[in-house]
Amino acid sequence: xxxxxxxxxxxxxxxxxxxxxxxxxxxxxxxxxxxxxxxxxxxxxxxxxxxxxxxxxxxxxxxxxxxxxxxxxxxxxxxxxxxxxxxxxxxxxxxxxxxxxxxxxxxxxxxxxxxxxxxxxxxxxxxxxxxxxxxxxxxxxxxxxxxxxxxxxxxxxxxxxxxxxxxxxxxxxxxxxxxxxxxxxxxxxxxxxxxxxxxxxxxxxxxxxxxxxxxxxxxxxxxxxxxxxxxxxxxxxxxxxxxxxxxxxxxxxxxx
Ligand code: NI
Numbered sequence: 001x002x003x004x005x006x007x008x009x010x011x012x013x014x015x016x017x018x019x020x021x022x023x024x025x026x027x028x029x030x031x032x033x034x035x036x037x038x039x040x041x042x043x044x045x046x047x048x049x050x051x052x053x054x055x056x057x058x059x060x061x062x063x064x065x066x067x068x069x070x071x072x073x074x075x076x077x078x079x080x081x082x083x084x085x086x087x088x089x090x091x092x093x094x095x096x097x098x099x100x101x102x103x104x105x106x107x108x109x110x111x112x113x114x115x116x117x118x119x120x121x122x123x124x125x126x127x128x129x130x131x132x133x134x135x136x137x138x139x140x141x142x143x144x145x146x147x148x149x150x151x152x153x154x155x156x157x158x159x160x161x162x163x164x165x166x167x168x169x170x171x172x173x174x175x176x177x178x179x180x181x182x183x184x185x186x187x188x189x190x191x192x193x194x195x196x197x198x199x200x201x202x203x204x205x206x207x208x209x210x211x212x213x214x215x216x217x218x219x220x221x222x223x224x225x226x227x228x229x230x231x232x233x234x235x236x237x238x239x240x241x242x243x244x245x246x247x248x249x250x251x252x253x254x255x256x
Pocket of ligand 1: 006008036092203
């Protein structure tokens with residue numbers, strides 16, 4: 001079954017039909033979902049969701065755009081959340097230079113601290129990196145994040161940078177952008193990488209694939225992403241689904 005490695009079902013975009021939607025996943029071939037935290041509130045909400053549905057797991061962490069809310073107490077709160085039996089990773093964490101705030105030094109500080117936290121708790125990391133490739137790579141190297149493992153989610157850089165991330169032991173998260181007309185760079189990346197380095201994600205409610213681009217995204221659209229990858233790789237979609245599920249289980253360290 002399809003393994004959805006990155007979604008935000010705690011988002012208010014799902015307030016009206018969350019339960020109905022999540023209950024329809026299994027019949028549509030969506031096996032597991034990891035709900036990803038982006039700030040303190042959504043980290044708590046992710047853990048709650050993971051306790052409400054047996055096929056949902058959680059990641060907890062603070063997104064670079066929300067890193068101004070972090071302090072030592074909050075970091076300890078994240079640590080306790082991360083010890084929950086349903087929590088598989090620290091994330092999403094990283095650097096986002098698309099927006100001017102928060103300042104880069106603050107983003108870098110909390111990216112490093114959350115990598116360290118993941119290391120102490122022996123968890124992989126879910127990395128968000130936008131317009132910040134060079135700093136992201138140097139922090140991953142300096143913090144020896146290869147030891148953590150994890151994923152560069154919603155990968156938006158060149159195939160050359162993807163290669164460097166994979167060489168460090170990270171998976172590349174591929175979602176709706178692969179179906180976009182202007183998704184040429186991601187298509188080149190997927191063409192270059194073995195399927196063994198790729199995992200499927202939506203980032204729901206964001207980044208819905210064509211023909212739903214601009215609308216609310218959800219994991220039910222993941223077959224469109226699998227089809228697009230299958231076409232690039234010249235293999236059946238079932239093979240994409242099978243291999244990326246194995247990859248996700250390895251990355252999130254789920255047995256069986
Ligand atoms: Ni996300």
